[in-house]
Amino acid sequence: MSPFVLDIRSLGRRAGTMTQVHRTVSCDHAIGLDLIGIPAESDIDLDLKLEAVTEGVLVTGTVSGETAGQCARCLEPLGGTVTVFLTELYAYPDSTTDQTSDADDIHRISDDHIDLEQAVIDAVALDLPMAPLCRPDCAGLCSECGVRLDAAGPDHGHEVIDPRWAALKDLATADGPGETGDDTAGDGPGSGR
Incomplete structure (x- = not known):
């Protein structure tokens, strides 16, 4: 019984x-x-x-x-x-x-x-609560790596690159920042040529 x-x-x-x-x-x-x-x-x-x-x-x-x-x-x-x-x-x-x-x-x-x-x-x-919390301001888990955000520290983060722009990042890395490979920049007015 x-x-x-x-x-x-x-x-x-x-x-x-x-x-x-x-x-x-x-x-x-x-x-x-x-x-x-x-x-x-x-x-x-x-x-x-x-x-x-x-x-x-x-x-x-x-x-x-x-x-x-x-x-x-x-x-x-x-x-x-x-x-x-x-x-x-x-x-x-x-x-x-x-x-x-x-x-x-x-x-x-x-x-x-x-x-x-x-x-x-x-x-x-x-x-009972449907979504119990260890404390009201619990930060949860990192959506990228799964680590507890409360234990990870304030500087925790991940660089997330939109896949549509990923190819541009590879180009910038290959040429170096600000380099275009164009050596005609000095042919304009006042260049002395």
């Missing part, structure tokens, strides 16, 4: 009945986005309140865990903590909410158990 599945039989169905859940679980797969998330087998802390309401069980509280990933600009490793706030209704099987809601619109109670996993996955993914 998934560590995110909670048995709610002790809660009963009387509206207003509540219980607290404090536990640390781990998941066999990472939770988050491509560049950052809670790694597989990491501790995830659940601090939740389960309250029986007319239509089901209302789950509120926090879920937190340590994150790991890499900077979207320079690809350096980074980490931190994510804390998300859950407010999810799990509908009783015979409730009006269950009968009038589409399958994907609401969570449901199954055999007196609620499964928090999808709610946690969705909440964590929405809270």
Whole structure:
């Protein structure tokens, strides 16, 4: 059984009945986005309140865990903590909410158990940045050589020659700068010839 599945039989169905859940679980797969998330087998802390309401069980509280990933600009490793706030209704099987809601619109109670996993996955993914940065002004990688620009120094650069002008550079190098090979420059007026 998934560590995110909670048995709610002790809660009963009387509206207003509540219980607290404090536990640390781990998941066999990472939770988050491509560049950052809670790694597989990491501790995830659940601090939740389960309250029986007319239509089901209302789950509120926090879920937190340590994150790991890499900077979207320079690809350096980074980490931190994510804390998300859950407010999810799990509908009783015979409730009006269950009968009038589409399958994907609401969570449901199954055999007196609620499964928090999808709610946690969705909440964590929405809270994490799509493009995490090691710091807001990260300069990223050099587009020519791939070196980290923060480590390369301010004088790092590459001479980039437009391929359309490359042949002219070869000509200038062969003749020397300013040399045209034309020795008739002295034949003009005032040259003395």
